[in-house]
Amino acid sequence: MTLPPDHAPLLPKPCSKCGSPGEVTKSGSNRYWVQCAKFGRNGNCNAIGQQAASRKEAIRNWNTRH
Numbered sequence: 828m829t830l831p832p833d834h835a836p837l838l839p840k841p842c843s844k845c846g847s848p849g850e851v852t853k854s855g856s857n858r859y860w861v862q863c864a865k866f867g868r869n870g871n872c873n874a875i876g877q878q879a880a881s882r883k884e885a886i887r888n889w890n891t892r893h
């Protein structure tokens with residue numbers, strides 16, 4: 828039996844560029860995205876996922892792109 832995608836574990840994959848953990852970031856009440864732990868001033872990686880209206884979708888955006 829295969830679980831539908833919505834029931835897949837919702838954890839960001841490690842960054843495909845540097846291997847650092849993906850971090851879910853939130854802005855306001857309904858803007859979520861995942862960015863590399865070494866993104867921006869935390870390091871020198873530029874990996875960032877597309878914004879979404881839910882945490883789940885943001886993680887999915889990150890995971891499918893990476």
Ligand SMILES: [Zn+2]
Nearest residue numbers: 842845863872
């Ligand atoms: Zn990275």
